[in-house]
Amino acid sequence: MTERAASTVAPLLDLKLVFVTGKGGVGKTTVASALALFASTQGRRVLVCEVDAKGDVAGFYEAPPTSFKEKEILPSLFAMTMDTEASLREYLKLQMRIPVVGRIGPLAKAFDFVATAAPGVREILTVGKLCYEVRERNYDLVVVDAPASGHIIGQLAAPQAINDLVKVGLIRSQTDWMLDILSDPRTTGLVAVCTPEEMPVNETIQLASRLGEETTVSLAAVVVNRVLPELFGRQEEEVFHCIGGPAPMAQLQELVGGDAGPVLEAARLAVTMRRTRATHLDRLRHGIDDTVPMLYLPYLFTRSHGLRTTRQVASSIGEELGY
Amino acid sequence: MARVRISESERTGTTGGATRHSRAPGGEPRSGVLSQQKSIGFRSGSMDGLLAAKEIVVACGPGGVGKTTTAAAAAVMAAVRHGSKVLVLTVDPAKRLADALGLAGIGNTEHRVPDEAFASAGLKPRGQLWAAMLDTKESWDALIHRHAPDRRTRDEILANPLYQNISGRFVQSHDYIAMERLYEIHSESDYDLIVVDTPPTRNALDFLDAPQRMADFFSSRLLRWLIVPYRSRLVNAATKPFYSVADRILGTDFLADISEFFILFQSMYDGFVERSEAVGRLLSDRRTTFAVISTLEAVPLREAEFFAEQLKGRKLHLGAIVLNKVLPDYLHSPEGGVVAETMRDRAESISNELAPVLASIDPDLAAPDQIERVLIEVAESFLNFQVVAVREMEERATLSVAPDVLASVPFFDTDIYDLGGLFRLGEQFWT
16 A cells, blocks of 8 residues: 555545445445435535436436436435536636537537547546536535446546646646646545455455556545345354254244244355355455545345435445444 | 468458358367257257357346356356367456466466366366456557558557557457457357457447447548648648647647557558458357346346347347346245244244253253344344345346346355356356
């Protein structure tokens, strides 16, 4: 680990810009939605921005689809979807005073082209829009449902990469203030979501070290999602094994009036699963700097997803943050 | 492995893809036994049959569902059960899986998994298993070596800062290069079956569009448009506003860099476009099939379903849907639910009656309140998991696409990282 993490980790809700990332399937969007919701219930004016454009965020709030123009979907909680072309248009209008209206056609075509040709342009427009909202103090907190951990580094490193590639020009002068915002650990942080499984843990550890090496953004927290409950203490587990023996089992079946086999089998599954996961959790703790807070969120045995689940996760986040 | 010689036209892809009828000279034909088996037909609707009938299986689906493991398991099964020479082309395997396949530090090179590795897992493969990893940067460089018209151009491209950025970081370049590598291996080697794991993408469809996008990109009018002023310094009235904006945003030097890069790249234009078209044809060839991997969780499953529909819409062959990490059947049983509720609600009286039996086995374990706590935990855990299992069953019932093969793989409570584990997993979806 680099000295980056040393004692500079700010309380999560005091940050202005939080990127939430993680390997696919670990619940990145759930955590981003819940974190934003929790912050909004703590009196923060919050913008949650979906960068992946899968349209999931709206679903987590049971709200209508979001767009580039932010919308208040719950009290002091605003949501938007990133659209790099719209971001470019806004940028040109605000920064360069270019009358865009008449030129949207060729500009859009040209944009798509330049964005493909010049790596980092798309990324800089995304990061630029987010940093702009922070700089203008439009919100207390901007929560980003960021790309998965495989892609986030490229996005966060874009301002630096552009700085290296482009020697002069307007973009160059624009990247400096973005870098200021991204590099300040009291302003910007990354939340890595992971589950206690092999690949998510590997990716999280890898992400933490690449973040330090390739970007100036700090790791603000690691969220361990879907942690299974511990069923037994050590002696209780012995009792459990004993109940599974032939004589106690025969009597148990008689007492409950049915086949108790599946019920005990399910508990065995739960115990082994938790044990396998515990080894990955250990690796995670060893692989991440001690100063980075870890938040543990329980596995939810729920029927469905939606606002109710998001509220449940939000309150777990609140508890973990000590509220 | 021994590389076979191929003609130049095949190398550039002009006769590749759908027009390749026979194996390259030097390649081994399928074994006689296998051909016989094929003629009498494998059980249709099984993974067994699918993997015997196809030459390429593309494993795709949302992130975090076990794509890499499933692809590896399918390859192991085909190597063990069929007499085929199988390659698994994987993108980013877990370290332990990479070790099991002998991939550590191997990168782009194809590598045979030794029979001893199978033997130590108690397996005796009838065929051969080969494995390779996808190294994006290395594959891009190989592509430049292939298409560059001369050494000078080649070296200039390899040294161009934009190229280095694109090949290293440019997100979509993974998608293209994975399909490109697949094409290369398929046309230049003699595998009976290639199982490809697809890179994690923002959108599971990206890699399908990648070859076309690459072709469009290099044949784009805009590309020529952008290059013009740096060739002739002639800027006409129509393009002038664009340049003045681009200049102000990006700076002239950067624009010049871009142009130089594309001027260099244009020399490879024909090779690139033909090649990407050939890659596209290979994907829609009838010897290629797609296996969509998912779990029964709502979000990934919807994504997988959307993907399966897109495949059909593009007339690509949806061979299989593999549902991973499915909770065991016994969790669905209504009787189990009743038993668990009784166990929880009457835990106190049950534990009092159970205590003497336990005491006769081990007096230390006979405290009734402790037994009660255990019974309640066990019962509630069952009921909790039952909620999830029932939800999964309902998700499965609403699946709107019908592939040739719909397979379920149960939840494995331990990690799978060796050949034995892959085989056990593969057995679950085999028939």
